[in-house]
Amino acid sequence: MNSMFELHNLLPAIITIAKEYLGVKRISLMLIEDDYLKMYAHAGFEVDQSSVNIRLGEGVAGKVAKTGIEVTANKSDIVKEVLGYQASSFMSVPLKKGDKVLGVLNLTDKEDDFFTEEDVKIARYIASQCALGVDRFNLYSDMRKSENLRVIGMLNSSIAHDIKNLLNIVQSYLELMALEKDIKPEMQEYIDAIHSEVKRIHGLTMDILDFSRQRVSMAIETFPLAELFDEIRKHANIMTRDTAISVEVSVSDDIIMTVDRGKIFRVIFNLVSNAIDALSVSGKVTLSAVKDGEYCVIRVKDTGKGISSDNRKKLFQPFFTSGKAKGTGLGLAIVKMIVEAHCGTIDVDSEEGVFTEFTVRIPYDYESVKELHRQR
Ligand SMILES: Nc1ncnc2c1ncn2[C@@H]1O[C@H](COP(=O)(O)OP(=O)(O)OP(=O)(O)O)[C@@H](O)[C@H]1O
Ligand SMILES: [Mg+2]
Structure with missing residues (x-):
């Protein structure tokens, strides 16, 4: 059992065997996720939605999960009092790793009416083995995440250097083109556009490098936020060209930022790209900014498919992606890292x-806020 890493197959298999072995009518295994106990495996009954997620501390299983203290009730009147419904006997055993409770094993209606001491021992043993399996699974998931980061780190250091060299070559050719006589004004416009995109790819390469090293290098400059929003608007218009998606941008001209312009561009660009992805073909994206004390509050809103509360918790984790054919799941992890490096916050x-x-809340003037943070 402890060598199996597929928790979703493992737990139902254990539950089925334990139900037969202990001779109970109903059995369930729930694991703790954030503030809830979530049903992972069950046998002998249909699950109704209200019992899939139980808040810690609520109901018998919720209390066992919170306190780590096992509950056994063998007389039907006591069981009714404890559970709130009729059953001959009941047992709820915590899944523990050291002092930490990972979940709960619930057993209801023993066929011979009550649980013997032997049954209790067996149930405890099953719960302890499940806890071991769950703990190993968690450890394995963490290892996979850090292994992914390690591979990205290796990949970055080997290719970032090459990308930078190649971009330098492109840049040199662009400069040569700009020296040509009789360049039409449109051509000059295209050259400028390629120039700024090349700079952007360079910045993006640096972001990914920063991400793999978990360190952000800043290049601070002062500029009107309206200018940056204008660039975003142009990109968004290109991305939504063949759709019925409208992009509305509102920002006053007097918001002047002193931050890493390239990085803040990528923050907003990532959020707007995600918003457009969430709409697929029609709907509205609104990008706005207002002042709030020494902070600037930037909002990106879309009328798209929305995000489930389960997914909302995982959004900023590296490699979390859902519902996209080509998502890498690094967008929001990088966004969060950049916002926090600017002493800001992001909420959804x-x-x-x-x-x-x-x-997104970021200071107008990163340098002065950074100074304040340092003094505190
Ligand atoms: N505005 C949104 N509406 C609905 N879901 C969203 C929105 N923004 C993010 N998400 C969800 O969050 C997931 C993670 O977003 P993130 O930007 O980190 O990665 P991604 O867009 O999948 O890939 P990429 O690394 O290419 O950006 C998305 O796959 C999507 O499921
Ligand atoms: Mg994205």
């Missing part, structure tokens, strides 16, 4: 099928 609000809104 969403209703499935209705809307999603990301709110």
Whole structure:
């Protein structure tokens, strides 16, 4: 059992065997995720939605999960009092790794009416083995995540250097083109556009490098936020060209930022790209910015598919992607890292099928806020 890493196959298999072995009518195994106990495997009954997620501390299983203290009730009147419904006997055993409770094993209605001491011992043993399996699975998942980061790190250091060299060559050719006589004004416009995109790819390479080293290098400059929003608007218009998606941008001209322009561009660009992806063919994306004390509050809202509360918890984790054919799941992890490096915060609000809104708070003047943070 402890060599199996597929928890979703392992737990139902254990539950089925334990149900037969202990001779109970109903059995369930629930694991703790954040503040909830979630049903992972069950046998002998249909699950109704209200019992899939139980808040820690609520109901018998919720209390066992919170306190780590096992509950056994062998008389039907006591069971009714404890459970709130009729059953001959009941047992709820915590899954523990050291002092940490990982979940709960629930057994209801023993066929001979009550649990013997032997049954209790067996149930404890099954719970302890499940806990071991769950703990190993968690350890394995963490290892996979850090292994991914390690591979990205290796990949980056070997290719980032090559990308930079190649970009330098492109840049040199662009400069040569700009020296040509009789360049039409449109051609000059195209050359400028390629120039700025090349700079952007360079910045993106640096972001990914920063990400793999978990360190952000900053290049601070002062500029009007309206200028940056204008660039985003142009990109968004290109991305939504063949769709019925409208992109509305509102920002006042007096918001002047002193931050890493390239990085903040990528923050907003990532959020707007995700918003457009969430709409697929029609709907509205709104990008806005307002002042709030020494902070600037930037909001990106879309009328798209929304994000489930389960997914909302994982959004900023590296490699979390869902519902996309080509997502790498690094976008929001990088966004968060950049925002926090600017002493800012990012929050998300969403209703499935209705809307999603990301709110970024960053200081206008990163240098002065950084100084304040340092003094504190
Ligand atoms: N505005 C949004 N509406 C609905 N879901 C969203 C929104 N923004 C993010 N998500 C969800 O969060 C996931 C993670 O986003 P993230 O930007 O980190 O990765 P990605 O877009 O999948 O890949 P990439 O690395 O290419 O950006 C997305 O796959 C999507 O499921
Ligand atoms: Mg993305």
